[in-house]
Amino acid sequence: MTWLREKEFAATADDVLWRRTKLGLRLDAKQADELAAWLAA
DSSP states (O other), X not given: OHHHXXXXXXXXXXXXXXXXXXXXXXXXXXXXXXXXHHHHO
16 A cells, blocks of 8 residues: 555545445455545555
């Protein structure tokens, strides 16, 4: 995820979960919220 944020300029959880990867198919809502919080930090 760090690579996506630093090199690919992924800014939102939806950007990571659905546009750049297909992790949205595997992560539950809690995990998606944790990712969003990490990206916002």
